[in-house]
Amino acid sequence: MTIDAAAFAAIVGAAHVTPAQAADAPPGAAPHWVIAPGDAAEVAAVVRAAAAAGLAVLPRGGGTRRERGNPPRRGDIVLALHRLDRLLEHAHGDMTATVEAGMPLAALQRQLAQHRQFVPLESHAPERATIGGTLATADSGALRLRYGPPRDLVLGMTVVLADGTIARSGGKVVKNVAGYDLPKLMTGALGTLGVLVSATLRLYPLPEHEVTIGLDLADPAALGRVLPALRAAPVVPTAVQLRLASGQPAALDVRVAGTPAACDEQIAAIAAATASAPQPRHADVWQARAALWHEPALMLKCTTRPAQLGAALAQLAALTPTWRAVAYPTGIIEAALPGSARAAVAPLRQALAASDGAVVVLAGGGDLDAWGPAGDDFAVMQRIKQQFDPHGVFNPGRYLGGL
Amino acid sequence: MEQRIVDAFRRALGAPCVITDPMQLRTYECDGLTNFRVVPALVVIPESAAAVQAAVRICHDERLPFVARGAGTGLSGGALPVAEGVVISLTRLNRILEVDLDNECIIVEPGVINAHVTRHVSDAGYFYAPDPSSQSVCTIGGNIAENAGGAHCLKYGFTVTHVLALDVVLPDGSMVRLGGRAPDRPGYDLAGVFVGSEGTLGIVTRACLRLVKRPATIQTLLAAFHSTDDAGAAVGAIIAAGVLPAAIEIMDRLSIVAAEAAVHAGYPDCGALLLVELDGPASEVDALMARVNALCSACGAWEQRLAASDAERAVVWRGRKAAFAAMGRISPNYIVQDGVIPRTALAAVLREIHELGERAGLRVANVFHAGDGNLHPLVLYDRKVPGQEHAAEALSGEILRICIRAGGSITGEHGVGMEKRAFMAEMFAEPDLDTMQRVRCAFDPQRLANPDKVFPRPRLCGEKTGPYVPHPLEVAGVAEFF
């Protein structure tokens, strides 16, 4: 296919149209150009031009989740959002921030911290991961237990649809039920319904004082006892994770926040509830998830009902001899496995389906379907895609069921 | 309605579940917003999810519009019937199906009363957090449709935060499950977008709701101020100090007087009342409450009372939750408004509302969820005085425009329904509304589910997406699409 790069250069400037490299796109795609618009209007113009020329567009933030989803059926241009990197407004009195999609998460947090605030979004690579990519993948981590999934933090969004329409939904205020909640639909849609250009986020105060403590759980059965005890205890941790690796005892990390006295009280309550002596831990333990991502052969996200987390971990362990994982009491496991474990994905999917769970391949899946089977609401999802992107402009084939 | 169709409903649901008697039909003519009234052609009261599905199938086959109805407490005309259509009442689907405390969730039918959910699990130390003031009568189905909120949503989130999975009968009569008991089911978050869709995307027949562990300690502070300005300043100071209260509410002088007359909550006689509830681990609550006390004093609170026992707290909340109904004590008629502003605009907006009231010669009482900027101005009037009703409606509409101008929303929890359709076009631009309706078209291309609500005008679902229309902000050259 020949692509009229000059037409795009006329929109974004010649300096922002560059030949694409393999590392710019999801595996399996071979786009020709990377086009980097400078604002929302340019994003809309680029999408409109691409759609008119029948091109498929691969939106990209920091590229940290390049491998997410199935290889796109087509991908002619990469729409790079890194120039949309401004914090448009930090309404600290209202605890909201409106930020462009290409702003890296860590850069945003640094700005918010000037007013002792933060947004409880997480990434394994926060310096590079953008707000847009973080919302498009809806990845979460240890903070989710306390602050909810990413979608609960999005108050409003501006997106560019496949026909170039710029559409705004939600609002700037924390409470708003006017019209459909489109940010819910866009969050986690992997850019298959529209390109996020900016979002208004709900912020929280940075805790004044935080303490991380931990327990080592030598006996795998201890997990089944300790997690429910922790849940029942009169404590409200700001983060909880389990670090696991084949052949090693599991480590439970808990972070509590508040006044120093309140932290001590919560630690005592955890000790009492779990009948154990929690040890202080270094804050580094919260980097465990990022460490999983150091060149894993295969990365999986497994989900389960929260109470079945222990059982799900046992199922994972039974299927593959070597593995490392970080698991969260919300029922989410992120696991790094050897390539040989690809064969274990299908049986694991079957096992976890019994507790409503799923296995999503995050990276390194090869020929595996990244998403697994769809549910009985898939027909509605197809109609949604049809309504928003009837010609398959955005990330065609990358999402669930070939959407 | 043709006898043939009525018979089809009778066959599918059983004769006692089908209402045709004109007198009985009239009891369904409106919801809590009583100035809109339409008598439906038929009302059905199915007793199972399968019967709901059967009823919707008939509607689909006959191209009959239908309107789901819970307790009918909605305040935006969401459950207003369609004259030639069917009302599907969910009140008999009122069973609690499963309590799963290990996974901190509960599965209920849509006709279950909100307060019954908490009552069912309180002995086990749990509660259902979304607590609309109407919680003793409104249903979970209606809450899901409106994304209902309540005083405790500032900290715990709205209905949408608490819905894990839904069984929904789609307008074509198919039954699907949205969401799941495990997190992040792959695919679009349809449960998320369904919540708050005001009955326009289908009918909920079963919901899995998240339960929350009751906090170790709860304390509620009543602080008396001379003015809402002072009380509002205290709210700003509390939030700025990094305190996230479980609830933070303001009542102005008029609403205090009305609530006192109605339920004798024993509130101090003051210009504005601030109600702050803190919950969590005991020493945390103690420490933060001391800080809140100091901030209130600094902002001019001249009396502060702490309610620590459950009984004391119940009294404090009784007055607040009765505030709307209490208006009947001080005014023959009133309009309940629901708008949102950025919290920092509170003082300016209240002043503007006050001035508008003075100019119109009408009193406006204010009760609001101050923490999230959700105002409930109550415009008081007397229908018997010629012109007052019209003036009150005009004033109430102007208040929404103030909210829009302040960067807020035309509704924080009561929904758009019938009442605020026209204001949607003031809050959103045409491309925004058109985009929302694409969702509508995916769920309900024939527009059978609660048609004519939410949107100022329908979108034809078959229609090819028209020529590109630039967004007004784009035309204005504003790069910051908020």
Ligand SMILES: Cc1cc2nc3c(=O)[nH]c(=O)nc-3n(C[C@H](O)[C@H](O)[C@H](O)COP(=O)(O)OP(=O)(O)OC[C@H]3O[C@@H](n4cnc5c(N)ncnc54)[C@H](O)[C@@H]3O)c2cc1C
């Ligand atoms: C005194 C008073 C105080 C109130 N306080 C609050 C408050 O604090 N916070 C708040 O959020 N609201 C409040 N409300 C408004 C109202 O109670 C809520 O909107 C409530 O959620 C409506 O529930 P309902 O069962 O009465 O629904 P209805 O009024 O019967 O219906 C509301 C909407 O839901 C749809 N619907 C009903 N059941 C279903 C179903 N199963 N599936 C799909 N759609 C369905 C209807 O079609 C309609 O559009 C108050 C109302 C009153 C009268």
